[in-house]
Amino acid sequence: MKHDRSQPSSNPLKAQEDIRSVRGFGSVYDAYAERIWRHIFIRVRLREEANDLTSQVFYKTWEYVKSGRRITNVSAFLYRTADHAIIDWYRVQKRHVSLEEYLEQSASNEPVTHERFDEKAFAQTEAQRFQRALQRMSEKDRTLLVMRFVDELDIEEIARALGKSRGAVAVALHRALKILQQFMR
Amino acid sequence: MEHYSSEQQKIIKHFHNLKSIGVDFAYLKNLRAEILTRVAVEQPRHAVIVWQTAWRVAMRAVIAVACLGIVGFGVVFASQYANPQSFLYPIKLASEQAQLILGGTQDGAKADLRAKFAQIRLSEIQTLDQENQLETSSVQKALAQYVQHLQDAQADLESVSSSNDVHVLDQLLALENRMFDLTAQLSSVYDIIQTKLQDQTILDQAASARHISALTQQVIVRTIIEFEANSQVVAADARKGDHILTIVFLLQQQYDSVWSEFSDKVKQDTRAEMQMLSDINATVSPEKGAADIPSQDWDAYVALRDIKQSIARMAAMKQEELQVMSDNQYMDVVREYKRASGILAQLELSLRTH
Numbered sequence: 001m002k003h004d005r006s007q008p009s010s011n012p013l014k015a016q017e018d019i020r021s022v023r024g025f026g027s028v029y030d031a032y033a034e035r036i037w038r039h040i041f042i043r044v045r046l047r048e049e050a051n052d053l054t055s056q057v058f059y060k061t062w063e064y065v066k067s068g069r070r071i072t073n074v075s076a077f078l079y080r081t082a083d084h085a086i087i088d089w090y091r092v093q094k095r096h097v098s099l100e101e102y103l104e105q106s107a108s109n110e111p112v113t114h115e116r117f118d119e120k121a122f123a124q125t126e127a128q129r130f131q132r133a134l135q136r137m138s139e140k141d142r143t144l145l146v147m148r149f150v151d152e153l154d155i156e157e158i159a160r161a162l163g164k165s166r167g168a169v170a171v172a173l174h175r176a177l178k179i180l181q182q183f184m185r
Numbered sequence: 186m187e188h189y190s191s192e193q194q195k196i197i198k199h200f201h202n203l204k205s206i207g208v209d210f211a212y213l214k215n216l217r218a219e220i221l222t223r224v225a226v227e228q229p230r231h232a233v234i235v236w237q238t239a240w241r242v243a244m245r246a247v248i249a250v251a252c253l254g255i256v257g258f259g260v261v262f263a264s265q266y267a268n269p270q271s272f273l274y275p276i277k278l279a280s281e282q283a284q285l286i287l288g289g290t291q292d293g294a295k296a297d298l299r300a301k302f303a304q305i306r307l308s309e310i311q312t313l314d315q316e317n318q319l320e321t322s323s324v325q326k327a328l329a330q331y332v333q334h335l336q337d338a339q340a341d342l343e344s345v346s347s348s349n350d351v352h353v354l355d356q357l358l359a360l361e362n363r364m365f366d367l368t369a370q371l372s373s374v375y376d377i378i379q380t381k382l383q384d385q386t387i388l389d390q391a392a393s394a395r396h397i398s399a400l401t402q403q404v405i406v407r408t409i410i411e412f413e414a415n416s417q418v419v420a421a422d423a424r425k426g427d428h429i430l431t432i433v434f435l436l437q438q439q440y441d442s443v444w445s446e447f448s449d450k451v452k453q454d455t456r457a458e459m460q461m462l463s464d465i466n467a468t469v470s471p472e473k474g475a476a477d478i479p480s481q482d483w484d485a486y487v488a489l490r491d492i493k494q495s496i497a498r499m500a501a502m503k504q505e506e507l508q509v510m511s512d513n514q515y516m517d518v519v520r521e522y523k524r525a526s527g528i529l530a531q532l533e534l535s536l537r538t539h
Contacts, residue, residue: 020224020228021224021228021336021340022221022224022225022228022336022339022400023336025220025221025224026217026221026224029217029220029221030217033213033216033217034208034213037208037209037213038203038204038206038208041206041208042203042206047209050209051209051212051216054213054216055216055219055220058216058220059220059223062220062223062224062227063442063446066227066228067537126195126199127199127202130196130199145200146200146203149197149200149201150200150201150203150204177189177193177196180196181192181193181196184196
């Protein structure tokens with residue numbers, strides 16, 4: 001298997017670094033901030049919200065470390081924290097509009113603003129079909145696919161982040177990809 | 186090993202395209218600075234791993250012995266004037282490491298020594314500029330070492346405030362003064378880089394060095410304040426005004442963090458507590474009318490309200506007032522900081538454990 005150099009390891013800290021230090025926490029931030037931001041943005045589709053949720057993820061991580069608890073797998077911890085933050089955010093959205101309605105709204109052909117998803121990547125018809133199909137998927141399936149194919153986490157890391165077994169993740173991923181395939185037809 | 190059909194591979198390619206989404210770099214850069222400021226202020230004391238320290242000390246001892254034994258004292262002395270492009274330069278760096286081992290035994294002295302070496306790195310950049318030998322790699326290395334020295338100095342300061350040695354205060358004030366000089370010198374180096382090198386990567390590195398300098402200044406002031414509060418000693422030449430501004434900043438940060446946890450907890454409780462939240466935001470003092478507010482929440486509310494008012498009082502002090510402040514008035518503020526900071530730490534702990 002080819003090693004992807006852009007992919008940080010599950011522990012970006014150097015041997016001598018302590019995550020409770022400025023340097024240690026800085027290394028974690030540098031390795032993951034962009035990836036976490038992108039992961040959140042793809043799921044909430046609003047820049048301001050992605051900023052806010054990314055900030056929550058790193059502040060919560062710091063609070064956790066500061067309290068003296070240990071993180072064995074930084075990558076899984078960050079994605080899990082991001083996941084919880086996104087779910088909480090959806091709950092708040094639900095007070096005003098249902099999740100499905102929200103996703104429907106997001107996928108509709110409303111005018112593109114600077115805050116909205118970068119539509120350039122979806123200019124072609126097939127890409128638009130992909131975007132619509134992705135929005136039709138359940139939040140759980142979408143999360144799995146984004147983790148695997150955008151964040152490029154391996155099955156083990158996804159399993160740790162979602163608190164599931166390796167086998168369950170592999171099966172769910174396979175199923176999610178099939179569903180997406182059907183939605184795109 | 187996963188196998189995908191050609192149709193699935195097309196879908197996966199669409200996912201890969203999502204990786205080209207433009208990240209909000211400006212926001213992430215600011216967030217980094219904010220978070221690391223908080224980490225610097227809040228990082229647990231004595232967080233240094235023992236084996237790591239032992240390893241470093243051993244390595245430095247080896248370097249020191251190698252320096253003194255192989256190269257000889259004369260060469261080491263001559264190397265003090267070497268610039269980064271000189272063949273003697275590695276000896277100069279090794280001798281600095283030896284000085285850190287041999288000379289930095291007193292509390293605060295090692296941090297001062299590190300700040301001194303950080304200053305030497307800046308002077309080297311200035312000398313290279315004067316001799317028209319300025320080039321990218323030397324500047325990058327010097328800035329990296331500058332940052333490293335200051336980060337290590339921050340770590341060294343962690344154990345200082347618990348010291349009982351009154352002379353430590355003089356040492357800390359000297360360090361604070363050195364940091365002021367260092368900050369000014371770094372501004373001048375930044376200008377040199379901006380005009381002569383015009384390289385964005387190095388400019389970013391210099392900006393990051395500025396940020397670390399500001400953090401180090403905060404850590405020094407926090408250490409001075411804690412030392413003063415513990416030992417009940419205040420130095421005649423303390424920069425009282427600057428210290429009080431830092432106290433307000435540190436307390437506000439700590440308050441915001443505890444407040445956020447408290448409001449998160451209370452939001453899950455009763456309507457009466459929600460009222461309590463809106464009252465504290467409006468800085469009013471409601472009577473405890475609702476019987477269904479748990480007493481620990483009420484106590485936390487009262488403590489937070491008092492601290493908020495205390496911070497507001499400190500923040501309202503005018504510049505003129507700060508300049509003519511007596512030692513007693515200053516110590517009152519320092520004690521108030523210590524008291525409020527202690528209460529916030531306790532509240533934080535109890536919010537986490539309940």
